[in-house]
Structures are given as C-alpha cells and as structure tokens.
Amino acid sequence: MRTRFPPSPTGFLHVGGLRTALYNFLLARKNGGKFIFRIEDTDQKRAVAGAVENLIETLKWAGLSYDEGPDVGGQYGPYIQSERTNLYKKYAEKLVEMGAAYPCFCTAERLDQMRKEQEQHKMAPKYDRHCLHLSKDEIEKLMTAKTPFVLRQRIPDSGGAHGGSVMWKDLIRSAVTFKYETIDDQVLLKSDGFPTYHLANVVDDHLMEITHVVRGEEWLSSTPKHILLYKVFGWKIPEFGHLPLLLNKDRSKLSKRQGDVAVEDYRRKGYLPEAVINFIALLGWHPGGDGVAKGMATQEIFTLEELIQKFSLDKVHKAGAVFDIEKLDWVNWQWRRKKFEEQPGEKSEKLLGLCSEFLPQEWLADKEFLKRCLITIGEKAIKNPQEAPEHLGFYFKKSFEIAPELIANPKMKVDMEIAKKAVAAVAESLESFDNFTDQEALKIRTMEVIQKLQLKNGQVLWPTRVALTGEAFSPGVFEVLWALGKEESMRRLKAVIAKCKMLL
C-alpha cells in the first residue's frame, strides 16, 4: 500500500489538509505501507516563497513522518511537480495520439461568453467542443501562427464503446456514478506548458505507484475525469476515498473568516501537536465502541500510536464535521496534563521548564522565588504556559493600586471597616510568626485570628488576599503568603492597612 499527501505550496498548511495528511499517514502506517509527500506546484501564479519549507516544518511538528518526499528523497522522485513538467508533456502528447485529448485555441473571452449563454439557458457550463471539430489543416495553421492553446481531455460520448457513465466504489461513499454527458472536457495542459492538477495528479499517482488516493470531498466530482485518464492509459486504477469536509460553526466550509485555519496558528497559540492530531483525527472518524456497554465512557484521548492501531477507512464518516475549538481546548488540556504528569522530575522544576520561555527576563533572577510562585498557579500554568505571566504578574509588582470596591466586597460581606480590622489582625498575628515555609501552619495561625475576630472565613481571607495580590482572582492566601515570604507579605499587608485608614 502506498498513500500520499500532495498539497499546493500556496502558503500555510490548512487544518483540513493536516487531517487529510493524517488519515493517509495512519492508513499507510496501519497497513505497513508507505506514505509519500509530494508538492503540487503546477500553478505558478499561486506559488508562495517559503511555503514548501513551511509545509515540511509543520508536518514534522505534527509528527507525520513520510517515507518519500522532496526533502527525504525516494526512488520515485522528483517529488515536486514543477521538476517533472517534461513528463506530463510526454503523456499529454500520448493522449493526443490516442485521440483522448485535443488542442483548444479558444480565448478566455470566448469561453466566458459561452458560459454566460449556457447559464442563461439553465445549462451546466461545459466546453462546447468548438475546437474538437477543427480540421488538421486548421490546427496546423494555428500552430504555425503560434496561437496559444491548451490540451483538453476528450470525454467519451454517451452510449459509446465505454457505456454511458463512469462508476467507482469509493472507499468512504461506496458506489458513485457520473454520466459522461455531465463531465466537462477538462483542460489537461495549460498554455504555459504546465499541466493542470488533473493530468499531473494522475500521472504522478501512477508513476509513484500510489494505491490509495484519499483526499477531500471537493475532489469527488473530478474523480471520473481521473478514472477516464487511467483507463485510456491502460493503467491500474487506484482506490479512491473522499473525506468529508471540515466546517465552520455555521456549517460552511472551514474558512479563515471564522477563526484560525492554519496549523501554525494553533502551534503559535500553544496547542500541543498531540492535541491537534488527537482532536482532528476524531473529526470525521471514530474507532467505534466495540464492547462498550451502555453508560460506559468511550475513549477520547488517543496517542498517535493508538490511532495507527485503530484506524480504518470504513469508520470514516460521510458527513462534514464542525471544527469546535472548545473541544480542542479540552483535548489540549488533557494532553498538557498527561504529558506533565508523565514527565519525570520535581514539579516546580517542570513548571519552570514549561513557562520560562514566556516569562520576562527579570523574573528569572530569583529562581527559588519564581518556582514557589509557579507552584501556586499550578494547573493554570500547565493548562497554558503562555498565559503564566498574567497569572504571576502580581508577585512581581512593587506596589499596586487597590480599588476600594475590590477589597470591600459586599458579596463577601466585607466593608472597609471589616477589611481594615481583618487585615490588621492578620498582620499583627503574622508579625510574630516565622514559619512561612509551612502553608498548613500559616493556615492554623490565621484561622485562630478569624475565630478571635468572630468573622466568617471569607470576611478575613478575602480582604487579606486582595491586600496581598491586588487581584480579584489569584491563588489562595496561604499559598501567596508562602510564596512571598514573611518580609514581602508584611510589607504588602501594612501598605494596605495604611491605605484603609485613609479611606475610612
């Protein structure tokens, strides 16, 4: 078995493209076959510099290794279509000899005009074969006059020797049929000498001995043209499988307008390759729930290795799937946690390793302090290391404004008077307390204060926490005291007490 992924180097790798690549990869790996990476750059106008390198880099990031490709070589190369143009020309000429293709000299204007008329008559736009009826002399004359021309595929007539239609058994959609009269005389070779997708694709897939063509649903209606080409060449027709599309929330084809579609966007935002692969694999495919009893959970998290083991094309769906970023976020969280837990080492060291690249240089000066801070935001740092600076900011501020309405929070039943009393009492108690390295001891000590004050936990702890952090949301009081240490904790508490006095 040989599968392939042949993107166009028109920029970034689309998440839909990644999924197509993934399924081809899984299919090949599952069956001990080869996975081939090929560049389809026959459209010169759309080629983007650096796009090939970008595709290679992104596939590498995702962990989809290929056995043959432009950068790794292989015995069927070259793997870049623009380096194979003479090949396509040769086969195109063969088609002309066999009467399966013919030159067309029609101008863009005539074609436009023709289509407009067809549309007015509510007909499907289709080449009218104007140039098919050109005599040998006429063709020769136009050729010697160097009139630009293309080569068109000659679709057989209905009811001819080949019957009236082309049918194939799609790996995903079962039997699909197209009548000859609905198939256009597709351009095979462009006037610039480059082939179109239809020719290049068939020639390459044959020459590279591709056995399974698994691609997006957008190719479904051009498949009959490809099959016809295989037939006239007398080549073995590969298996075809057409994948459902990835959709926006409104069920239109996944597009840039409604969110990120480039794999690199997700990479940049901190999504793990394992998570993206896991999530995308399940968009249009599911291994099935064999032996899963009613009420039992089905597996949601898969490693690449598990995907390879469980993958099969007959479990691929026919309908499109909406790309739901919220589920991706959840899958990403599961993966971050899993990888963090599996990684050996001290938790604080691991957190530091995870976040340090996103933190300001100054914060790295006192590593022990930083590690304590990281411990207090724990899960949040694991969930998204890139956001760690936001959660840690208050630790590194020398001073901050505390809004009166933040510290005096009616929901917590705290007014300015209670706040002052609470923070002052905690500060006083802690002044003569030295065991700041023990969170449990800090808690016991503070609870005694609360009891003495005859206040609710929240009435004391809320203003204390706000006094220490200046934030509505933050780690808890005891964690912050522990991380900050006595000196800085006392400084912050006293500063707020002074401010409360002024406000009263």
Added chain:
RNA sequence: GCCGCGUUCGUCUAGUGGCCUAGGACGCCUCCCUCUCACGGAGGAAAUCAUGGGUUCAAAUCCCAUACGCGGUACCA
C-alpha cells in the same frame, strides 16, 4: 441552474433490524470542595434519530420520495 454527496443532543460522536425509555465526550446549568478564579468531584437539562411514505412481528438501522445543507461546475488545487 446542472451534477454529485450528505442529514443521530448546540458541537464531536456510539449505533449495521430486537440489548435504544437512543450511550459517551465537549459546552451549558445545579450542587459539593472553597476566601476568589482555576482544578477536582457528584448530578441535571439537552436528539419525536431531517420530514413523509413503505418493507417487517419489530427500523435510528433496509427501500422510495420530499426538504434542507454542503461540494463541484476555472488555462486553482
């Protein structure tokens, strides 16, 4: 318009004629944990299986029609 493909909770899905009073996951809601956020735990709402006809003792599952959605309709891939 024409051709083709599709249709199970909001979303991803399990389901291949009786195990389905349709299961799981995300999200949402409630409660618990708790000084806040997050994490974690326990529950809940949520699909007349697109609709209408068949076939069958029995249909989400098979057949037909309709509706709706999507894709293609380029000298783009």
